[in-house]
Each structure stands twice: as structure tokens, then as C-alpha cells.
Amino acid sequence: MKDKIILLSIFFIVLSSCVSKKDILYLQFDQIDQAKVSNDYQLTFKPDDLVQIIVASEDLVASQPFNLPIVASSPTAIQAMGQSKLMSYLIDASGEIEFPVLGNLKLGGLTRVEAIKLIKEKLTPEYLKSPVINILITNFKITVIGDVKRPQVFNIENERITIFDAIGLAGDLNITGNRKNITVIREEKNIKKIYTVDLTSNKLVTSPIYYLQQNDVIYVKQNNAKVQDASYTRNTGLFISLGSVIISLITILTR
Template identity: 70%
Template sequence: MSKFKLIFLPFTLLFFLSSCVSNKDLIYLQFDEIDQSKVNNDYQLTFKPDDLLQIIISSKDLKASIPFNLPVFASSASSGSAQGVPKLQSYLIDGNGMVEFPVLGRLKLGGLTRIEAIELIKYKLYPKYLKDPIVNILITNFKVTVIGDVKQPKVFQIDNERVTIFDAIGMAGDLNISGLRENVTLVREELGKKTKYSFDLRSNKIMTSPVYYLQQNDVIYIQQNNAKIQDAAYTRNTGLFISLASVLISLITIITR
């Protein structure tokens, strides 16, 4: 074997050993039993401060429903007239969990589920204002963020409020092969504070975890595994390695003459 090959053999072996990824590091939901008694199949999202809600009120008496559905128009600065197709008003939940709603005034919707909020508004409407109120509520600014070692890291606007951690990973195009599945981090705002969760996507226990169903503004971070980090370090130091190898080759050539 030539002197050149002998010098570079340790570097080559080190690179391949550090880049090796075991199959057990890649498979989701591969171990731990699921405690079915802890699986929440009836999960309901709870409204929080800064949620933007679209609240639609309807009934058989369309005229009586109009005051509860304020339209929003785009206006022209030059003419002062309304332009475009009107959209329904959205209502921001303030820091105290309150919204200002037409006719009914201040309503405390923060901390309620969708069903609870609908029942509260129906109670306020019937029978004083509407005999047969129909209430629909939609969060218009529901989003989750997936960053780190995934194929498409980005902020995702969500129409469906029942979203799981695997839904978000699927929207991000799945983890890269170098993504660390055993130590995923989720950051969530709870009671005005940031809470950090760590969990293992390889374990079935994720399905009974408080992070399985996502909440508004959740941030999911996927770390790189050690092989990817070391590979990045090798890439950054390639020039240095080449220079050192050249010096070593020159020294060995001089010594062995």
C-alpha cells in the first residue's frame, strides 16, 4: 500500500464511521406500548389571547342576524368609498381573554373550547335577539412552525384546528435522514409563559403526550444528529485537512529518502 493511502486511511475510516446511521434511529413509533386509556380521541382546542376569531351568526330571520355580522370593506384613500368584496369582521382575543362583539358587548372566550364558546354566544343571543341562532367560529391565524433538520422548514397556516405532531412533520416534508428523532423539541406558550417539551418520535408514548395535538403558535425544532454535525465540521475544515496532509506527505517524503 502506498504512503499516500496509508496517510488518508484513518481520515476515510473516521468519516464513514461517524456518518453511519442505524435503522433503529430512523423508524417512528417503533417501541413502547400504547396506553389506550390515555389516548385523547376527543381533543378540543382552547382559545387563547391573540387568537383572531371569525364569528358568524345566522338564523332563519336573516334581517335580525345582520347586526351580528359586521362586514369589512377596503376603502380608497382618494375617493373615500368602499371597494372590493366585503369580508366578515375578525375579533382579537385580548390579554384578559375578552373580545368586543357587536350588540352583545364584551365576551370572555379565552380559555373556552369552540363548543363552549358557541354555547355561550347562543345563550347571549336567545331569546332576546334571535329565536334560532346558529353560531360558527373559526380561528383565522392558527399557525405552527417547523424548523431544523426537515426538508421544508417554514411557518404553516392551518385551517384544521385538530393537528397532530405528525401532520406538521408531513407538511414539512418529513425529517431528513440526519434529523434527530429521539430528542425533538416543541416550544409552546402556556399561561403567558414559554414552555419547552422534549420527546421521542420513535416511541408510541408520543400519542399520549400533551404535544401530540398541536396548539396555536407551537414551534417544533428538529436537531441534527452527531454525524451531520461532524460532517459539517469536516466540510468547514476541508482546506485545513488538505494543508496538513500536504505537510505530512512532504515530511514523510523527506524523512524516508
């Protein structure tokens, strides 16, 4: 009888902490308007971005003054010789860089297309004819923390990453991660903005944070079952004792 009472008590505790599959599966609910789904990802340059700007033209000699020098990086334990790489510009707090010959250029707040257009207008036709401009962020990173398998900071090379890509890099959410209340912290025009998204809703693909921006922080909270489990872990013995007493009283009274 005592064994049955203990088993019943454990059963009730486990039952109360069960998670429905509706809380686990991604992209289950809500119809979306396909017209609102866009693949037109636009990265915006921000203060503290490190950017490489390569200027090319038919006249290699004429374009040379508009490119920063190539420097050798320090060797590492893996690379005995180090690597050569182009120096980068740091976008300052006012959104500007100091560009060779042209002086200060404001890139903060511009998309890549807008920044390339600005530099081309400054160079043409006084300095170069039909220049080709390429701009790359060298310190693009996102951070995933909370109830995931591998919380950490990830350096991204291609600058195009979705929230699901980031979750994949972190090894996916743990089974106890709250998929319906994901927090994304983003800096926009020097203001920290907080977005909340539901990974179980199809509407996520139309969200402004479906495509991540540099320095975004994704925070995955624990679900209610995990929070309750923390309490159960501390008080399991007490709950079993109380459950045993209650079941014993019920058994005595119903004889």
C-alpha cells in the first residue's frame, strides 16, 4: 500500500510538469499573407561596426589611394605564419568613418546599397571612372543565451542570418525552452529595443527580427514546467510526504 501511495504521488507531480507538443513544435499556428513575406534583407550600418571597403576600377593605380593597406595578423597556435587581411574602418559614435582623400563619410544608418551609392558619388567623376565598391562588416556577431544547448556569441561571416539560423548555431532550444516567448534585444538609432516573438507561430516569418542584425541578442526563457521543476526539485520530499498523508486520509475515510 505504501509503495502505491508513493507511486501515485510521483505520478501527480510528473503529470503537473508535462509539456504539450503544442508548446514545442515550431511554426504550427496562424495563417500568413504571403505578400508580407519578403526576402529583401537590408543590413543597416551602426556605430562600432568594423567595415572593410574595397574600391576597384579599370585604373588600378588611381584606385589605390582609396584602399587601406593590407596588414599581417598575428600568428596563432594553428596558423604559424598568420594571415594577411585588409584593414577595417571603425564607424564612430556619430556614424562616421575617416575615408582616404574624401575625409569623413557618414555611413551610420545607411544600408549597404546606400553606402555604396554615397561613396561612388564622391569618387565619380573627379577621382575615378565607373568605380566598383564592396563593403563588408568584419565584426558581425549575434548572441544566443538562455535555455539553449550551446549559449554563446557567434561571429557571422555572410551577414545574412535568420533567427532559426541562430538557434541552429546554438544547438536548438532545450526541451524546456519557452518557444512562445523569445526575446530579441536590438539597437536601433542608439536605442535598445526589445522584441518578443513566438516560434510556434507562422507569423514569425513576417517579423522585423526574422532576419537578425549585427549585435542582436536572443534570450530564450525557461518554460513554466522547468520553473516549476526547480521548485519541485527542492521540495520533492515534502510533496511526497504531504501526498502520502492526503492519500492515507482519503483511504481511511472511505473504508
